[in-house]
Amino acid sequence: MTDASTPTSAPPAHRGRVLVVDDQRNMRTTTALVLRTEGYTVSEAATGQEALDLLTSNSVDVLLTDLKMEPMDGLTLLKKALEVVPRLQVIMMTAFGSIDSAVEAMRLGAYDYITKPFKDGVLRHRVELALERARLMSQVDLLSDEFNQRHNLTALVGGSSAMRELKNRLLRVAQSDATVLIQGESGTGKELVARSLHTHSRRSGKPFVPVNCAAISESLLESELFGHAKGAFTGAVKARRGLFEEADGGTLFIDEVTETSPAFQSKLLRALQDGEVRRVGESTSVRVDVRIVAATNRDIETEVREKRFRQDLYYRLNVVTLRVPPLRERLEDVHDLARHFLERANARNLRPRRLSGSAVAHLMDYTFPGNVRELENLVEQAAALAESDELMPEDFPLRPQAQVAHSAGDLASMGSSGAPIMTLAEVVDEAEKRAILQSMERNQKDLARVADELGVSSTTLWRKMKRFRGLDAGPGSDSQGK
CATH class of the missing domain: 1.10.8.60 (Helicase, Ruva Protein; domain 3)
Known part of the structure; x- marks a missing residue:
């Protein structure tokens, strides 16, 4: 480390804000001096609580904290600091370079760790990398906001890779008149995706007309979509245009299309093929120009295989597929x-x-x-x-995760073997946890190699390690030390 008494030249321009936390005064002040000579704006704290107070009242880019302190240790400070500033870049300082403390710190959200005693050049390099990551994350947030505002996609909230892929695919298909099938579980926002498709299409100045097939009885659905003549059935006191005609020139969104009967599916197929609809009780057809966007929360291919959904209608609807990822x-x-x-x-x-x-x-x-x-x-x-x-x-x-399978009126809570039924989410979680554990064993807990082998980013790996239990199990998993 540079001697604190060594004279220094005028510092360069401001490069970033760093908070140094260490209960050893000499170590803290010397580390801070090294960073100040590089142009960083540096604050110092002797305790975890003092650091939290500074984070609450000051803007900080990088937190450089000792691991073993009293009364609040570095891991506790790490957790509390990320609650205050979720995007904060944290570097842990430890006297032991064991992978155990590093894994624990990374699992809790740290960006990096550095082993004492460290050279000035190593310190500067690690801090600069952390600042660069902070700048990149801010830039990604800014670009994401600009992208959403420019393309009017603010209703589709989220900057994850899955949502970026969905938005990009949506923008590519929106300008065409291709029929789109939106697939996704209940509650994922399929109608928001359909509305965004309409907003970015050449039909945006015309109506967007939604209909939920699951909310309308089979006897009324045909009249709702195709319209009816006066006197066509009891209660039809006057002629009425259907939703196909209401959507003429625009977009018709048919939600939960797999809830319809084969008989109705046949009539819908004819309307899509001919571009015409015939009102109930009339003998002549009406030409319509609509773009069809359909949606379902079921596995539609399974519905086709089991003869509950017409294969020819499936092919007619499934020109382009958009999958809305579950949360x-x-x-x-x-x-x-x-x-x-x-x-x-x-x-x-x-x-x-x-x-x-x-x-x-x-x-x-x-x-x-x-x-x-x-x-x-x-x-x-x-x-x-x-x-x-x-x-x-x-x-x-x-809701407790283990009880998800028993909620919403499920009648069967046990499988034929007597074992509790697992939800799909629980099965996926268990498979991911097992894959991470096996990869960590193969790669001697080298997180970079684990992330590369599993095909995920380091951030995604750390987040999953934080969410799953037991990933730091094994000999030497205790992360004590400094």
């Missing part, structure tokens, strides 16, 4: 979604609620079987009932 596949979007829903609730309730970091972490540990709709309901409930303006984990009562 459990994009948990990194939970924070942005929760903040979006809370802002809407605040505007309605005229009360400035805010999310705590611990509440966000609590939500990200959940798999959301009800997807985005469930998250929206949770946020609205918390905004209405919480006693404090800062929403805490206890304001979000989540």
Whole structure:
């Protein structure tokens, strides 16, 4: 380390804000001096609580903290600091370079770690890399916001890779008149995707007309879509145009199309093939120019194989497919979604609620079987009932993960072997956890190699390690030391 008494030249221009935390005064001040001579704006703290106070009142890009301190150790500070500043880049300083402490710190969200004693050049290099990551993350957020605003995709909240892929594919297909089939679980936002398709199409100046096939009885669905003549059936006191005609020139969104009967599917197929509809009770057809966007929450290929959905209609609808990912596949979007829903609730309730970091972490540990709709309901409930303006984990009562399979009126809770039934989300989680454990064993817990082998980013790997239990198990997994 550079001697604290060594004279230095005038520091270069401001390069970033660093907070150095160490209960050993000499180590803290010397480390801070090295960084100041490089042009960093440096704050110092002797305790974890002092550091948290500084984070609350000051803007910080990188937190450089000792691991073993009293009364609050570095890992505890790490967790609390990320609750205050979720995008904070944290570098742990430890006297032991064991992989165990590094894995634990990474699992909790640290960016990097550095082993004492370290050379000035190593320190500067690690801090610069952390600042570069902070700048890149800010740039990604900015570009994501600009992209959404430029293309009017603000309703599709989320910057995860799955959502970026969906938005890019949506923009490519929107300009054509191709029929689109949107697939996704209930509550994922399929209608929002359909509306965005319409907004970016050449038909945007014409009507967007939605119909939910599951919400209309079979006897009324034909009249609802195709219209009817006066006197066509009891209650038809006057002629009425159907939704196909209402959507003429625009987009007709047929939601839950797999809920229809084969007889109705045959009539729908004829309308799509001919570009004409015939009102119930009439003998002549009416030409219509509509773009069809259909959606389903079922596995439509299984429906076709089991003869519940017409194969020819499936091919007619499945020209282009858009898959809306479930929330459990994009948990990194939970924070942005929760903040979006809370802002809407605040505007309605005229009360400035805010999310705590611990509440966000609590939500990200959940798999959301009800997807985005469930998250929206949770946020609205918390905004209405919480006693404090800062929403805490206890304001979000989540269903126990193990009980998901038994909710919503499920009658069977046990399989034929007597073992509890697992939800699909639980099966996926267990498979991912097992794959990570096996890869860690093969790669001697080298996280970079594990991430590369599994084909995920280091950030995704750390997040999964944080969510799953037992990933740091094994000999030497205790992360004590400094």
